[in-house]
Amino acid sequence: MAALRVLVGVKRVIDYAVKVRVAAGGGGVQTQGVKHSLNPFCEIALEEAVRLREGGAAAEVVAVSVGTRACQETLRTALALGADRGVLVEVGEGAAVGPREAAAALAGLVGRLQPQLVLLGKQAIDDDCNQTGQILAAMLDWPQGTFASRVELEAGAVRVEREVDGGLERLRLRLPAVLTADLRLNQPRYATLPNIMKAKKKPLEVMAAIGVPPEPPLLRVLKVEEPPARQGGERVENVAALVERLRSSGRI
């Protein structure tokens, strides 16, 4: 198990507690001046990686983010939560980074860093895509264990318990492998002040995407709009009146 390196993807997303508003023009949501934080599922993935290192099964945890310079903040948080070093694969302002672009950037980094394990969150809370881990595994031709709720490393392999609709599925994957973290995998720690201080000294590298040439995006957002405002309810006196209202509004 010596020198096992874990790569953890961390995404900078709008904080889950923020009330998201549609941006003027309807092309997206407001992000200026809005609180951002580390995607909760990425935090769970990071926590699992740090526990693997603390338990001796892994030697190094590298946190990586694909995005603009603002993602350095997210990487510093990841360092405060226990990652050993951080890498930012930088993209230009306004560049769309969907699952395909993120997976391509990660694949390039995997070629350089040679990790035995890539841990990602199962999905990001801004787009809910749940695709990056799967696309990355396909690009690398590595086995994948998604929706992991339990992870155990062995010599040359990893045992994963997956939460699927039918229940729990247990897999054994040969390393190197890609795993995505589900909610019940662990409860992440909080960053403490001494660790935040130490994180300032840990290495954080900024680089351009490696290897994969930029491709035109396959998806274009046409419109973003709020759901229709909730209409007030109406009280009726009795069952007969209810049936009458349902009939007259064409519902029955």
Place this chain on the structure above:
Amino acid sequence: MALRRVLGLGGALGRRSCCSKRPLPPDFVEALRAVVGGPNVSTAMAVREQHGHDESMHTCAPPDAVVWPQAVGQVQELAALCYRCRVPMVPFGTGTGLEGGVNAVQGGVCFDLSRMDAIAELSLEDFSVTVEPGVTRKALNSHLRGTGLWFPVDPGADASLCGMAATGASGTNAVRYGTMRPNVLNLRVVLPDGRLLHTAGPGRQARKRAAGYDLTSLFVGSEGTLGFLTQATLRLHPLPEATAAATAAFPSVRAAVDCTVQVLQAAVPVARIEFLDEVMVGACGRFSGLELPVAATLLLELHGSRHGLAEQQQQAEEIVRLNGGSGLAWAEEPEERGRLWAMRHSAWYAALALRPGCQGYSTDVCVPISRLPDVVVETKRDLQDSGLTGPMVGHVGDGNFHCLLIFDPQEPAEAQRVHAFAQRLGRRALAAGGTCTGEHGVGLGKRALLLEELGQEGLDTLCSIKAALDPHNLMNPGKVV
């Protein structure tokens, strides 16, 4: 409700009966709508009932109207309007209180302040933040994730922080981090007549001050009877580097409580130390699905640096052993610790589950640590002699414990026994130099005991202050004084 009547609510001590209600003046609701807008005023019965009770067993007393101000200026306008028309006002946060603090016993307008939910002025260097009433303690700690800071006062419920300031809340962490009082640096109060008061001066959060009477401390614990707490500046603390929690079972209630006293006297900086008697442990274990030995139990938590923690653990283990404690196993992962504390925090519901269909009443006495073992043992004996279901749980590190009395509301004899027991317990605590309410507040039910605790001069002074700030007794009438 038999117990309510028997607790002497309203009419005691010659104060205005809490049951006299006047209807709202004509066009009043229109005037409310003019300030906050139609959608932010409700006179629907379901909404009023929802706002007329908290988690206590005090009967629901709905207000005549509920309003949702969106900004402090609106709170001021509404208060001035109510003041002019002599309409009672009741502040409402999350409705998680335990003493009937939000019950509108004289009707009036309930100010639901939950839509004002800004978190502002977070200072990571000064360890302070300001919050409005809509911010709950879990929401604040979630917001602080990643900063290395937290707000430790933890009363169990996910209560509004301003509401916690209004009731002077405490909780499991008080033994190490203090109650609300030392952790509130400033309050933005709307007085009953609509004037705005900053108790430590506008925009100030000095960690200590000697400038004039301590108004901040006056409003903390005022239970909505002196003004609306529309913003609180709170003291934050660094998150501990390492945490460990454990339970230990003891051969007797006295052994468990003695152990607590010794842990404190050995100056172990314990972060939480909670006592559960064997009835409580049995109930909690069943409710939460945890296998715990049914015996007097201590649940403790230590915070510190990695090295400091190991030292604290050793000291605690020794003292537990000396008192005949057993089964101490440290939980260090957040998941395990979370399970232990969830078990403890569900005590109220676990107690209610002991007798489905019954109601609950929680006592809240707090005595000096040196008197704690005697008071707890005597109380336990009294419970057994009275034939009452009353699992005991408490923050013994502060000398504070609760008997969760579960009784059948249809049985007047049982209600009478519960009332008599609560009175005896209150007086036992007062005789031991303690207080009848350590953290829940006076609210509706403890006004008689308040007189015994403070004496006539004490109560008269409270009444003078109340009269000075609220001469027409419009702020949450019928509570505290």
